[in-house]
Amino acid sequence: xxxxxxxLPKALVTLLAGALFGFGLSLATMTQPEVVxxxxxxxxxxxxxxxxxxxxxxxxxxKGLPRWLKRxxxxxxxxxxxTPWNRQTLLGSAIFGMGWGLSGVCPGPAIAALGTGNTxxxxxxxxxxxxxxxxxxxxRD
Amino acid sequence: MIWIDTLFPLGWQHYLLGGLTIGAGVxxxxxxxxxxxxxxxxxxxxxxxxxxxxxxxxxxFLNSRHWRLVYAAGVVLGALVWRFALADGQAQHTSVPVWxxxxxxxxxxxxxxxxxxxxxxxxxxxxGSLQLPSLGAVLTFMATAFLTANLLRxx
Numbered sequence: 001x002x003x004x005x006x007x008l009p010k011a012l013v014t015l016l017a018g019a020l021f022g023f024g025l026s027l028a029t030m031t032q033p034e035v036v037x038x039x040x041x042x043x044x045x046x047x048x049x050x051x052x053x054x055x056x057x058x059x060x061x062x063k064g065l066p067r068w069l070k071r072x073x074x075x076x077x078x079x080x081x082x083t084p085w086n087r088q089t090l091l092g093s094a095i096f097g098m099g100w101g102l103s104g105v106c107p108g109p110a111i112a113a114l115g116t117g118n119t120x121x122x123x124x125x126x127x128x129x130x131x132x133x134x135x136x137x138x139x140r141d
Numbered sequence: 142m143i144w145i146d147t148l149f150p151l152g153w154q155h156y157l158l159g160g161l162t163i164g165a166g167v168x169x170x171x172x173x174x175x176x177x178x179x180x181x182x183x184x185x186x187x188x189x190x191x192x193x194x195x196x197x198x199x200x201x202f203l204n205s206r207h208w209r210l211v212y213a214a215g216v217v218l219g220a221l222v223w224r225f226a227l228a229d230g231q232a233q234h235t236s237v238p239v240w241x242x243x244x245x246x247x248x249x250x251x252x253x254x255x256x257x258x259x260x261x262x263x264x265x266x267x268x269g270s271l272q273l274p275s276l277g278a279v280l281t282f283m284a285t286a287f288l289t290a291n292l293l294r295x296x
Contacts, residue, residue, distance in 0.1 A: 003175065004204040006211070013173040014208050018215020019222065020166030021178070021261075026223035028159025029151075033237045040290035045148040046156035051264050053160025054167065058269025061168035062177075072175035081177040083257050083267060085274035090281060092256020093263070095248050097282030101289025103245025104237055106260040107253060108180040110246065111213050115220025117232030123239050127246020128253075132184030135254040139196045 003076040010074050022112045024054070031112045033104025033121065040101055103127075166219075167265060176208065177270075179262025180216070181253040183209040241293075252282075 006014070028050045029035045039047040066078045083089065100106050105113075105124035113121035145153065170178040186202035186209050224230060235242075253259040256278055258267060263282075267275020 002204075004208070006207045010174050011208070011211050014170060014176075014211045015215040015218065017166040017170035017178060018212040019219035020169065020215075021163050021180075021212075022216035022219025022221075023223045024159045024162030024164075024166065024219070025216070026159075026220045027162060027227070028156050030159070031220065031233060033235045033242075035151075037237070037290050040286050041294060044150055046151065046153065049149075049153055049156035050160035050163070051260070051268075053157050054164035054261075054265045055268040057161060057164025058167045058171075058265050059271070061164075061171045062266075062270040065168075065172055069172075072171070073173045076175045078171065078175045079177055080270065081179070081266065083263075083272060083274045083278075085277050089256045089274055089278055092252045092254070093258075093278040093281040094252070094256075094285045096252030096256055096259060097285030097287075098289045099245040099248025099250075099252055100260070100282060101245075101286035102293065103242045103249065104235075104290075105242065105246060106180075106249055107184065108216060108259075108261050110249075111180065111183075111216045112220035113233075115217040115222075116224050116228075118235060119232070120235045120237070120239065120242060121233075123242040124246035124249070127243045127248075128181075128184055128250035131247040131250020131252070132181075132254045133188055133250075134247075135251045136185055136188055136192070136194070136196050 003079065005076075007074070013074065021108065022115060025108055025112050026116055031109045031116050031118060031121070033109075033124075036100070036104040036106075036109075040104075099127075099131075163261075163265065164269075167261075167269070170212070174208075176205070177266050178212060179258055179266045180213075181250075181259040181262055183213050184250055185254050256282075
């Protein structure tokens with residue numbers, strides 16, 4: 001069994017973690033593109049509270065847990081996911097932002113739209129699915 | 142406290158509570174499984190089931206592709222619970238035009254994968270692990286999103 005093996009208990013925790021994520025997005029109205037666009041037009045600063053609250057708890061988990069515990073409760077190890085600062089990160093983030101500003105949708109809320117029943121937002125989900133495919137296909141191996 | 146009404150005309154409690162709930166999900170995934178739960182990688186890793194290109198067959202995608210799909214299913218489940226517990230089962234609607242959703246979505250998917258993360262990957266997990274590249278990514282996409290949303294209003 002490796003760090004990544006998806007055992008049944010780990011799968012159940014993953015499902016619950018995702019459910020909290022999706023419930024929180026919906027509760028915070030981040031699943032409504034109008035609210036996101038309202039933030040980008042500086043009409044409502046709520047998104048800062050959403051991101052701040054979520055990043056604050058994540059900070060506690062990522063910095064605290066590896067000090068307090070030897071390993072995750074269901075085994076494996078505490079992974080890190082370092083990202084480099086380079087041209088691709090800059091360019092990719094710039095393109096991502098343009099799309100986010102145009103649609104008011106980002107990956108989490110696009111997936112959540114399957115649950116909130118926002119059928120229009122599924123157009124954005126389709127776009128994201130295709131965008132991820134084209135990015136992969138256009139990357140030189 | 143007039144500034145609160147100005148900054149948050151729709152109230153602020155649901156934003157903070159929702160953000161903390163999202164953070165609790167991310168923390169839970171780390172506490173029990175040790176995994177970093179950004180949301181956009183699933184849009185690369187899932188293609189590894191269909192495409193044999195070396196790009197999609199990278200170890201980091203193969204390793205995590207199963208749990209990322211379960212995680213995404215959880216997001217749908219959580220949104221469903223919210224809808225039937227707190228929104229009378231009503232489906233949401235948006236008046237953002239379809240072309241903006243589709244084209245914007247495409248740029249979101251392409252850009253997030255090129256830049257290795259989205260609002261949750263860089264904004265929540267990256268900032269939460271104090272990574273400077275993620276701060277750079279967040280400032281970059283906030284800036285271009287701000288410009289796009291405001292130019293669109295003027296157009």
